[in-house]
Amino acid sequence: MWKRFSSNMGAMVGVVLLLAVIVVALTAPLLFPNGPWQMVQRPFLAPMAVDGLPLGTDTLGRNVAAQLAYGARVSLLVGLVSTLVALLIGVPLGALAGFYGSWVDEGAMRFTEFFQTIPNFALAIVLVAIFEPSLASITIAIAIVSWPPVARLVRAEVMSVRKREFVDAARLAGLTRPRILLTQVLPNTVSPIIVMASLMVATAILLESSLSFLGLGDPNAMSWGYMIGAARTVIRTSWWLSFFPGIAIVITVLALNLIGEGLNDAFNPHLSRRRARAGKEKA
Amino acid sequence: MTYLKATTFLIAAALAAPVAAQQAGGRLDIVVQPEPPGLMLGLVQNGPTQLVAGDIYESLLRYDTDLVPQPSLAESWTISDDGLVYTFTLREGVTWHDGTPFTAADVVFSADVFLRETHARLRSSLAYVDSITAPDDLTVVFTLKEPFGPFINAFETGTMPIVPKHIYDGTDYANNPANATPIGTGPFKFEAWEKGSYIHLVKNEDYYIDGLPYLDEVFYRVIPDAAARAVAFETGEVDVLPGGSVENWDVPRLTQMDNVCSTGNGWEFFAPHAWMWLNNREGPTADAKFRQAVMYAMDREFVKDVVWNGYGKVATGPISSKTNFYSDDVTIYDHNPDKAKELLAEMGYDGTPVRLLPLPYGETWQRWAEAVRQNLSEVGINVEIESTDVAGWNEKTSQWDYDMAFTYLYQYGDPALGVSRNYTADRIQKGSPWNNVEGYDNPALDAKWAAAATMVTPEERAAAYLDIQKEIIDDVPVAWLLELEFPTIYRCDIKDLVTTGIGVNDGPRNAWIEK
Amino acid sequence: MSVFIVIVSRLAKAALTLLAIAILNFLLLHAAPGDPALVLAGEAGAADEQMIAQLRERFGLDQPFYVQLGKYVGSILQFDLGYSFRQGAPVSQLIMDRLPATLLLTLTAFVISLVFGIALGVGAAARVGRASDSLLTTLALLFYATPLYWLALMAVLVFSVWLGWLPGFGYETVGANLTGLARALDIGRHLVLPALTLGLFFMAVYMRMTRASMLEVSQLDFVKTARAKGLSDAVIRRRHILRNAILPVVTLAGLQAGQLVGGAVLTETVFAWPGIGRLMFESLAARDYNTILGVFLVSAAMVILFNIVTDIVYRIVDPRIGARA
Amino acid sequence: MSTTLSIEHLTIDLPPGADRPHAVDDVSFAIDKGEILCVVGESGSGKSMTANALMGLLPPGVKVRAGRALFESRDILKLPEAEKQALRGARIAMIFQEPMTALNPLMRIGDQIAEVFAAHDRFTTAERRKKALALITEVGLPDPEKIIRAYPFQLSGGQRQRAMIAMALALEPKLLIADEPTTALDVTTQAQILKLILDLRDRRGMAVMFITHDFGVVAEIADQVIVMREGRVVERGTAARVLEQPEHPYTQRLLEAIPTGKLPQARAVPQEPALEIKALRKTYRTGGGLFKPVREVRAVDDVSLTVARGEVLGLVGESGSGKSTLGRTAVRLVDPDGGQVLVGGTDLAALSEQDLRAQRHKVQMVFQDPYASLNPRQKIMGALTDGPIAKGVPRAQAQSRARELLEIVGLGADAAERYPHEFSGGQRQRIGIARALAMDPELIIADEAVSALDVSIQAQVLDLLRDLRERLSLSILFITHDLRVAAQLCDRIAVMQKGRLVEIGTVHQIFLTPQQDYTRQLLAAVPGADWADSWQQQAAGA
DSSP: OHHHHHTOHHHHHHHHHHHHHHHHHHHHHHHOTTOSOOBOSOTTOOTTSSTTOTTOBOTTSBBHHHHHHHHHHHHHHHHHHHHHHHHHHHHHHHHHHHHHOHHHHHHHHHHHHHHHHSOHHHHHHHHHHHHOSSHHHHHHHHHHHHHHHHHHHHHHHHHHHHTSHHHHHHHHTTOOHHHIIIIIIGGGGHHHHHHHHHHHHHHHHHHHHHHHHTTOSOTTSOOHHHHHHHHGGGTTTOHHHHHHHHHHHHHHHHHHHHHHHHHHHHHSOOHHHHHHHHHHHHO | OOOOOOOOOOOTGGGOOOOTTOOOOOEEEEEESSOOSOSOTTTOOSHHHHHHHTTTOOOSEEEBTTOOEEESSEEEEEEOTTSOEEEEEEOTTOBOTTSOBOOHHHHHIIIIIIHHHHOHHHHHHHTTEEEEEEEETTEEEEEESSOOGGGGGGGSTTTSOOOOHHHHTTSOGGGOGGGGSOOOSSSEEEEEEETTTEEEEEEOTTOSSTTOOOOSEEEEEEOOOHHHHHHHHHTTSOSEEOTTSSOTTHHHHHHTSTTEEEEOOSOTTTOOEEEEEEOSSSSGGGSHHHHHHHHHHOOHHHIIIIISTTOSEEOOSSSOTTSTTOOOOSOOOOOOHHHHHHHHHHHTOOOOOEEEEOOSSOHHHHHHHHHHHHHHHHTTOOEEEOOOOHHHHHHHHHTTOOSEEEEEEOOTTSHHHHTGGGTOGGGOOTTOSSSSTTOOOOHHHHHHHHHHHHOSSHHHHHHHHHHHHHHHHHHOSEEEEEEOOOOEEEETTEESOOOBTTGGGGGGGTOEEOO | OOHHHHHHHHHHHHHHHHHHHHHHHHHHHHHSSOOHHHHHHHHHTOOOHHHHHHHHHHHTTTSOHHHHHHHHHHHHHTTOOOEETTTTEEHHHHHHHHHHHHHHHHHHHHHHHHHHHHHHHHHHHHTTTSHHHHHHHHHHHHHHHSOHHHHHHHHIIIIIIISOOSOOSOSSOTTOOOOHHHHHHHHHHHHHHHHHHHHHHHHHHHHHHHHHHHHHHTTSHHHHHHHHTTOOHHHIIIIIIIHHHHHHHHHHHHHHHHHHHHHTHHHHHHTTOOSHHHHHHHHHHTTOHHHHHHHHHHHHHHHHHHHHHHHHHHHHHOHHHHHHO | OOEEEEEEEEEEEOOTTSSSSEEEEEEEEEEETTOEEEEEOOTTSSHHHHHHHHHTOOOTTOEEEEEEEEETTEEGGGSOHHHHHHHBTTTEEEEOSOTTTSSOTTSOHHHHHHHHHHHTTOSOHHHHHHHHHHHHHHTTOSOHHHHTTOOGGGSOHHHHHHHHHHHHHTTOOSEEEEESTTTTSOHHHHHHHHHHHHHHHHHHOOEEEEEESOHHHHHHHOSEEEEEETTEEEEEEEHHHHHHSOOSHHHHHHHHHSOOSOOOOOOOOOOOEEEEEEEEEEEEEEOOSSSOOOEEEEEEEEEEEEEETTOEEEEEOOTTSSHHHHHHHHTTSSOOSEEEEEETTEEGGGOOHHHHHHHGGGEEEEOSOTTTSSOTTSOHHHHHHHHHHHHTOOHHHHHHHHHHHHHHTTSOGGGGGSOGGGSOHHHHHHHHHHHHHHTOOSEEEEESTTTTSOHHHHHHHHHHHHHHHHHHOOOEEEEESOHHHHHHHOSEEEEEETTEEEEEEEHHHHHHSOOSHHHHHHHHHSTTHHHHHHHHHHHHHO
16 A cells, blocks of 8 residues: 555655645744734835845735745645544445435435535635634535535445445344444445545635635634735735745645545556456456 | 805806816726615715716715815805805706706705605704705705704715606605616716626716716726726726725836826815724723723834825824814824833733724725734734624624724714714614714713804814814724825826815716827 | 436426525525625615614515515515615526626636546547656646636736736626627637636546546456457547546536536636626625525526536436436 | 467566566467367466457557467567557457446447447448348347347346357457356356357357366367466367366366266255245335336245255355345345244344344355455454454454364464455455354355355365365355356255246256256256266266
């Protein structure tokens, strides 16, 4: 598994990039003890124009480098937590639907479809606007719009695993259904869930930045989307204010996508190999 | 400062033939932001509606940039010496856009019937009015119950738009189908409204002043994104950016372009005054020392220079320097963090966090709130910014659910119209974000405000307002910030665009394009 | 099962879903602080109790909550989206005014992304492992990771401001009074940037998906059969692999086409495109309940419509579906 | 007779990192016109690679290293791609193992056949259609006009294989390569397809390279045989010679491993029942939505049978006969619609979910697919102890018993700490058996437990079962589609068809004096039945 993953160059690039972002996020308070909001110099200083401000200053003379570092914290936090919350909603729902079938499945899937019918970015906007922008409301709104695909994926996986013979064996062993679901079925759906989760973190980061861009960010937390939103009015005079956070988002999202793809390839070694084996089994 | 003179104006000469250089023809594209909810000025008086409908509707008077009244639908007027009787002589030969003649009956209907029902701000002035009569088709008489100095300022288009009686009399005003195609007496006629895109006005060929307007048509362009509005101006797609339609950061860049002029004029009548409501009822902000500390902690010059690009003026107190009866002979709060810390120590501030509600009107206000939070945190005040949209802001301020909240309000030329409403105890009423939202209760001052409003001579009133300003500024009921100045940006070949105290709102009437 | 019956049963289900969406959103919106009367009064710059009370009465906000909900649901059931008091027009009219712009934008973006996405995906799959494949997949990954609005900003900056090739915003040149072909061309020029920026992300999605799907299908047994028949690679790709590989792409595209309508808020905002996404966003801050609800219903209806269309397309492409059910 | 294809010293490289360097190593053989050559081997023997190399269809990374393949006096291994393409389908045709997946699911059968003509630019559209119809008729598909418009999913497995053959024959190739074309089919269908291929060979005089792992099939069809093992040819000769006098030990082992029609001695079986099934019914309903008609399949239709203590009862039938459903219903993996399943006096069919759980251990199952029957994320120890612990056996005791059982099935106790992927298919089946035994069941149901295994592995597992039967006096319900396998292990055999029990009797009764037509058909369809009998008799006599 790890061998296949580590031999995937894209995935390793992703890991390195993501680690870099994580390190920056973790060390932000050490690197910039005064926080991202302090007005340190004249506004609109270009990158490298003044020592100690490698990325320049923003509209209020705040250190862009510090903002980027603190922004990484928010992006990663919102991305991770909202994905976790989405998993907490989607995995049980999908697992129950897929495992128990019949009316449980029917009900859960109607519920899921219902959420998929509402345009999800619009729903996120309404949710954040209504609960007022804060990290908590943004995280929850993102989770609420992103769980349906999780539920569908888990349901499909559970339905396929549930048909495998070892599940029958576990039933014959006298294990209770919940225990079979937890110990036999769910562990076998972990790989696709992990792959999906890594991609969801990426999507959540994009969503958070889009909300912040529209002015629906947490005003007390410096985030990349906020930086772009704040800087877009000065994009022509001070390109770096929207350029750097944009690049930061691209790098982070790209890294997560690369990792997700790498995991996917590692979990599902090349189809031809799998097919060859399947062929052999039948022969 | 200019004081009002209650005298008779004869204006025939004032409207002498246009200067030879003025050229007719052409089209003006003006940004309007946000899209107005409606154009029937009698029903809706928000900013965008005033901007567009100011060309369609008119009132009896106009006001120049020194707030001196000028004739409009009224040719001349007199005010009795006791300040109680205002007599207006209307212009002859004025017709509505649908061809119906305009008469004094329209004025009486508008002021006494229509606007009494629909226009909250005018209603408070009309409270002083005893009767409105039309002795003949060209004369209207307003009789007051008691003298009310600022009454002469009530005849501005947005304050008292004259609406057509023949269309609205006896109808359900709000649901009258004619609201979609407004009929006024103004220099431009409503032509089309492509929702989400533009409003198209065309020249009123039958306008009662020969030669006016010069322009053939005016497009009000709806462009929801501030950056896109700036681009639109750069690429020449729009010609005029009324105050506030681009972010302040773009102003210097745009004004440095070739053939681009800007002016801070045209806001004198409104004199937008920005401050933070400080909740006087509870929390740290209930303590005057805390409020004074806030004043000292803020670097308002920095905000003016950085956030507002140098436009505007640091406010000294409740009355704008553009409004009548302003005085700077008061305590001045400079940026003095040490003094602020001292005051906080004296008061015994324990670090209780205070919530700060920015005004949800775009990046400028957001940055301003961030700068204030940083200033306050530097003197040891814990600030949390609460984010909300326009609806949430209105709800929170009018329900007093805030600690500190940004706002700005218009002053309409006179403290009795636009200032006292925010400080007197009788205006402490939940449900409105324009009254005494901070909950400042000072009975002694209440009496002084009331007296100053009904004094007859300007001199008396000036003295009374000086007294009020000195006292209230020491109390800091709210944290005054800036006298805002919203520069109007336009192509230099557009002439005479801003000639009155309400700026572009009625600018196209006289504007012309140099070819 | 015949297509007709599918449509009827899906429409019946859709009606229930839409009703549920109306109710949920109604509850959500009314839970938000502030109401349209306050906003409208607020924008007027001054108001008093009387005015706000008047407005509330006009908007029907003075009535008990359940009465408001009941009335709304009642009118929805009669296909009446209500009246926008803020805009002074029936919601259906507001939406119909804006809908063509949104449909034009999203459908163009959709077609661009689908056509180019599939074409590039097929191309990349055919050159799998080679430099051109790596280049295409890397580019796709980049577009996939780039925030839409940022790309939009950059596009305006470059193509509109610096180069001046294309208009950076708006739906058409205002007041040009163009008609016929000239107007269509004018709208087309305005359409280029927003449709491209909106389409690029989805193009990346479809490209990656097509490529993966092509590679997966090309491993299947029947492709070997086709080879054994002596078919050329091009014919195999077109007739055998692509037709099978396109099924999951069609499904995804169908799901997203509907979402595009609601998701165009960002693009419409940056490019000042007068569509319903922007209408919703603007109405939200003003708490123009009926309009927001109307936009939600219309976009949800779009989602459902697209899903049904996808279903039918699927049935046409894949003979197994109809028979199996 | 002229030689159609001649392969000389063919060597095919595997990609680096594979378990051996060459897929095919120095292989030579020839096929004459009108001759059927069977290439026999177990999985991984390189037989399919050889075929793919001839077609130019080797998977990426696998390359021909040396050798030539002369066909129509050209070395087809060295032809440029365009000429290989012209050859494929026209001069050399190929059919595959999986008729289910080998046809494009989205294209009509007629179009897929006509496509062969199009690929080689023959005939007009109308002619193509006529030819396709003729081919469909020739391969014995019913109602050609309907078949030509049908999609693959509307055809049965046998019909699809016929359609494949129609495609392969379209341009009258000189050589037909058939890669295990009947392995996935039922015996009766298999017999029909084999007959079809023989007929076509006779009618058209083409050469056939027939790849199979089944000596029964070889006996039915082959003129010449080569036996491959790990990429090398270990034996070659005429079918009769190889079958009757195998020279190479590997061939001998393979032949010995074949379950044959040789009937074991009947054992005395006690009459005490371990499992009694009474009037069991199970009907599957599909559809039944608002607009969908209900379709009913009677998977188990009023079946009664008894498995005595210590007895092995074989349950035989073709796919869709309901034999697996019967097995699954007997252990309540499927709830029956009616009837009783009595184990030690308890009616499993009547128990509530909770009561059932306490009784589950009495009947255990060994499954078909060795790769799906073990949880890949659980160590073997867990698989073997979950059940006993749930039943109330102390953990330590359950674990020591698990190690013991692993020894018994021939794996060694240390297998307990490993994961399933570390074991081969045959080893996994042993683990599956150990898992069933761990529950101390009164009866084991083995559902096609050896069907997925190679012949030699199959023989080992059957040996194990036979051994366990003796040592532990197990009662087994042995479900299989393969009569030969059933004959090896079972005391009695029950034959099922379309959900009904057709016939039940001792092995001798069923094989020697079958009472029902269907049983006779099944017996007749067993490939190589005649040969096997004769060879066994001969072997017995020798």
